[in-house]
Amino acid sequence: MILEESPFRARWDLLIAILVVVTGLVIPFQVAFVRNVGVWGSILVYVLDLFFFLDIRFNSRTTFREHGLEVRDPNRIARRYRRGMLPWDLLSTIPFDLLLLPWAHLVLGGLPVVLLLRLLRLGRVIRLQVILRRWQRSRSTNTGYVRITRLLMVVFLLVHWVACGWFAIAVVEGLSADSWVARAGLADLGIGQQYLRSVYWSFVTTTTVGYGDIVPIGTLETAFAIVVMVVGASMYALIIGSIASLVSSIDSSKAAFWNRVESVNQYLRGRGLPPDLTEQIQNYYDYIWDRYRGVSAPALLKDLPEPIRLEVLFHLTKELIEEVPLFRHTGPALRNALLMSLEPQVHVPGSYVVREGERANGIYFVSRGTLEITAGPESTSHGTLEPGDYFGDLSLLLGERRTASVRALAYSDVFLLPSHEFDRLKAEYDEFKEVLKVISSEKTEKMAELVIEGVIL
Amino acid sequence: MEIHDRAAGGVTIVQLDGNLDTNTAPDAQVHFDGLANGGQTRIVVDFGSLNYISSAGLRVLLATAKKLKGMGGQLRMFGLNDTVHEVFEISGFSTIFSVFTTEAEALEGF
Numbered sequence: 063m064i065l066e067e068s069p070f071r072a073r074w075d076l077l078i079a080i081l082v083v084v085t086g087l088v089i090p091f092q093v094a095f096v097r098n099v100g101v102w103g104s105i106l107v108y109v110l111d112l113f114f115f116l117d118i119r120f121n122s123r124t125t126f127r128e129h130g131l132e133v134r135d136p137n138r139i140a141r142r143y144r145r146g147m148l149p150w151d152l153l154s155t156i157p158f159d160l161l162l163l164p165w166a167h168l169v170l171g172g173l174p175v176v177l178l179l180r181l182l183r184l185g186r187v188i189r190l191q192v193i194l195r196r197w198q199r200s201r202s203t204n205t206g207y208v209r210i211t212r213l214l215m216v217v218f219l220l221v222h223w224v225a226c227g228w229f230a231i232a233v234v235e236g237l238s239a240d241s242w243v244a245r246a247g248l249a250d251l252g253i254g255q256q257y258l259r260s261v262y263w264s265f266v267t268t269t270t271v272g273y274g275d276i277v278p279i280g281t282l283e284t285a286f287a288i289v290v291m292v293v294g295a296s297m298y299a300l301i302i303g304s305i306a307s308l309v310s311s312i313d314s315s316k317a318a319f320w321n322r323v324e325s326v327n328q329y330l331r332g333r334g335l336p337p338d339l340t341e342q343i344q345n346y347y348d349y350i351w352d353r354y355r356g357v358s359a360p361a362l363l364k365d366l367p368e369p370i371r372l373e374v375l376f377h378l379t380k381e382l383i384e385e386v387p388l389f390r391h392t393g394p395a396l397r398n399a400l401l402m403s404l405e406p407q408v409h410v411p412g413s414y415v416v417r418e419g420e421r422a423n424g425i426y427f428v429s430r431g432t433l434e435i436t437a438g439p440e441s442t443s444h445g446t447l448e449p450g451d452y453f454g455d456l457s458l459l460l461g462e463r464r465t466a467s468v469r470a471l472a473y474s475d476v477f478l479l480p481s482h483e484f485d486r487l488k489a490e491y492d493e494f495k496e497v498l499k500v501i502s503s504e505k506t507e508k509m510a511e512l513v514i515e516g517v518i519l
Numbered sequence: 520m521e522i523h524d525r526a527a528g529g530v531t532i533v534q535l536d537g538n539l540d541t542n543t544a545p546d547a548q549v550h551f552d553g554l555a556n557g558g559q560t561r562i563v564v565d566f567g568s569l570n571y572i573s574s575a576g577l578r579v580l581l582a583t584a585k586k587l588k589g590m591g592g593q594l595r596m597f598g599l600n601d602t603v604h605e606v607f608e609i610s611g612f613s614t615i616f617s618v619f620t621t622e623a624e625a626l627e628g629f
Contacts, residue, residue, distance in 0.1 A: 495608065502608075502611025506614055509611060510615055
């Protein structure tokens with residue numbers, strides 16, 4: 063069995079995607095331009111077939127997702143493949159042309175029938191769709207890149223096919239003096255030149271540029287040109303539309319974020335704020351963008367169902383959970399309750415987390431950065447707080463105003479456990495008080511010194 | 520607030536009546552300093568009649584405990600009401616102070 067999201071499947075998909083594109087390029091090229099492909103040209107095609115037979119084998123063992131569950135039952139996997147892509151994969155992989163090898167010189171309209179039969183292999187292109195869908199679902203790939211890849215593949219294969227078709231038309235016309243190839247003076251040139259001119263016409267027509275240096279004259283050529291124009295116009299629309307939506311989607315979050323920042327800046331300029339404060343605000347947004355890509359965690363979390371939100375919080379606060387003694391001693395239920403109650407805050411250097419004289423609003427847990435405790439008119443320093451430290455408990459417990467301020471020295475992330483949540487947790491979880499007792503005993507000396515110095519936070 | 524001292528063996532029991540807050544803390548500090556400077560390094564504080572303690576009171580007790588420890592003595596206490604007890608437990612100071620439930624327990628082995 064092969065897991066859908068395994069690294070092996072991902073690498074194999076990449077190989078198959080490349081081989082599909084190679085197939086899509088080689089086979090029409092052989093039909094239209096080479097025609098007499100020889101042994102090596104055929105071997106190349108059959109070697110490709112080997113890979114696709116292997117792919118069929120792997121596909122019939124690759125797990126899939128149904129209603130969000132990964133199905134690993136081999137019977138169900140096989141049945142789903144049999145009813146889904148298998149017939150198509152077989153049709154585009156079984157070398158039917160081998161049956162015609164005894165009549166290898168059979169020709170239809172100037173084109174070898176064996177090679178025409180090989181065009182069935184172009185059906186493999188459908189596999190790209192499956193592979194791209196798998197890439198799109200895997201978490202590691204940016205959907206923008208997947209869309210660009212798909213767009214490029216569609217464009218180049220289509221242009222290539224039109225070029226091959228356009229040249230094949232001339233071959234069907236027997237490369238006579240009336241055919242476009244003769245009129246363009248390509249009849250006696252090498253395959254490279256012929257291909258280049260065909261691709262040129264293909265691009266000129268599909269992009270609706272239409273210089274008119276190569277024009278259709280015969281019935282076949284005219285009919286083909288009409289089809290290409292229709293396809294080309296649609297493709298052109300697809301390209302323009304895709305690129306427009308890509309550009310806007312790749313940058314949408316960034317644009318939205320900086321638009322918001324810009325509107326804040328305009329407002330601040332309008333109100334004549336001091337430059338250093340404006341700069342502090344700018345720094346804050348820079349930091350938020352660097353660290354969180356502009357996504358505000360609370361807004362994101364609000365959308366999620368509670369269990370996932372817990373998972374996300376757990377992940378986001380993993381450092382905190384490892385650093386802050388509070389979490390080292392809590393059971394899972396209390397830990398979850400704590401995680402749900404904590405409010406994340408970001409502070410830029412110089413900004414105050416709490417100020418002297420304020421009433422308690424909860425307990426702060428430092429998860430990142432360095433903060434300084436200052437007190438009095440001179441802002442005398444009473445030491446620093448590092449990740450793992452917490453403060454705000456004494457003023458909360460004693461119901462007194464703070465006698466000191468806490469200011470960020472570096473960019474700092476803190477989590478606030480608001481006082482009402484503190485009260486609730488204390489009432490709901492007997493364990494909470496025990497935990498606080500245990501953790502407070504680990505920092506008693508430092509706290510005692512601060513209290514003796516008159517610092518109540 | 521009123522402060523009463525009792526002797527029990529070589530130990531001084533200090534009974535605090537009323538509120539130990541910003542107003543009364545300086546008096547309490549003077550009292551404890553007096554005991555310590557007079558050579559009383561084993562002190563038990565009776566919280567039985569104390570209604571309320573503020574940060575200033577906490578500061579007095581912490582400073583005294585530190586001072587006594589430096590002199591080779593100790594500060595013990597008993598009879599804390601629920602509120603005071605909770606403050607001590609959660610703030611972690613109960614590990615500095617040696618908190619006991621009754622006077623007998625506090626005196627045992629002191």
